[in-house]
Amino acid sequence: MSNHELEIVEVIEKIKDLNAKKVGLQFPEGLKVHATKIARQIEQETGALVIISAVPCYGACDVADLDMIDSVGVLVHFGHRPLPLNYDLPIIFVDARSNMDVIGCVKSSIDLLDGYxxxxIVTTAQHLHLLKEVSVFLEKNGKEILMEEGAGTIKGQVLGCNFSAIKNLDADAFLYVGSGNFHALGIKLFTDKPVIVADPYLGDAREIEEFADKILRIRYARIAKAMDAKKFGIIVSSKKGQSRLELAKTIKSMLEDSGREGFILLLDDVSPNILLPFMDLDAFVMTACPRIAIDDSIMYKKPLLTPQELEIAIGKRKWEDYEMDEIKYGI
Ligand code: SF4
Incomplete structure (x- = not known):
């Protein structure tokens, strides 16, 4: 039986134990293709009515407990681990563990790790169960492996906005096991150390340096453009896992102290269209998901900065002290 099939069997047992008559299912975008198959299996094997959350799910911060509280008795959330938040429904978290071989791509990383x-080593919920195998392989190749738990994350786990598991590691370099550039870029910007991606989906390994340089250049251009801004929108998320109202209030005071204006904007999903009507604002500061400013910047006409970038723009932080914004879960 595959990891996925095993996880679904466990979910069905838990739903039966809870005697739930209505079950919510929530998937990140990449796993939504499995939604109807899983819903059918749960309905057939438990007799419960299944309601699938069809709205986008962006991360572990974005659990639909409040959205579904009136519709279901239990929510099954796939693809992320729980954060230290107070959920309003019983939630069954399913890691959606990947079955992919990781040793092939880790082998390819050995040359890139030469000299370190x-x-x-770090990864996301899908590959955490494979880190032991990765460690053993790297140790056999003469490496010393460093891994730690984070605040709200388990050993070796990073989120796109939380790097507490690597904060105190005295590593020469980091190996990120997983796909895409998203997490590796975050690790690079957070640590400023060499980061190698071992990508099991492509079966190879690569450096993140060049991509990170390109992103940093864009960030510097956005910060420079925001230096002349007088009126800022301070974006606060209504999502429980992204909400940082206290930070927004601090930013508002900081802007006012520097002779600028700040207006707090509360919203759920951030998009360029939602900000369009605020034509009199010159720039925006993001207290919701920090990665929107970093990764989606190109979609926004006006500068969209992280709180640390705003500090640079208004002269409260030096350029060389550029820092990645984090949501500090569980602190
Ligand atoms: S805040 Fe952003 S980076 Fe953090 S878990 Fe949510 S979507 Fe991911």
Whole structure:
């Protein structure tokens, strides 16, 4: 039986134990293709009515407990681990563990890790169960492996906005096991250390350096453009896992102290269209998901900065002290 099939069997047992008559299912975008098959299986094997959340799910911060509270008795959330938040429904978290071989791509990373002895290894919920195998392989190849738990994350786990699991690691380089550039870029900007991606989907390994340089250049251009801004929109998310109203209030005071204006904007999903009507605002500061400013910047006409970038723009932080914004879960 595959990992996925095993996880679904466990979910069905838990739903039966809870005697739930209505079950919510929530998937990140990449797993939604499995939604109807899983819904059918749960309905057939438990007799419960299944309601699938069809709205986008962006991360572990974005659990639909409040959205579904009046519709279901239990929510099954796929693809993420729980964060230290107070959920309003019983939630069954399913890691959606990947079955992919990781050793092939880790083998490809050996050349790129040449010259680095202490390696911090990190991944997301899907591959966490494979880190032991990765560690053993790297140790056999002469590496010293560093891994730690984070605040709200388990050993070796990073989120796009939370790097507490690597904060205290004295690593020479980091190996990120997973696909895409998203997490590796975050690790690079957070640590400023060499980061290698071992990508099991492509079966190879690559450096993130060039991509990170390109992103940093864009960030510097956005910060420079915001230096002349007088009126800022301070974006606050209504999502429980992204909400940082206290930070927004601090930013508002900081702007006012510097002779600028700040207006707090509360919203759920951030998009360029939602900000369009605020034509009199010169720039925006993001207290919701930090990655929107970093990764989606090109979609926004006006500068969209992280709180740390705003500090640079208004002269409260030096350029060389550029820092990745984090949501500090569980602190
Ligand atoms: S805040 Fe952003 S980076 Fe953090 S978990 Fe949510 S979607 Fe991912």
């Amino acid at each position: 002895k202490r390696i911090g």
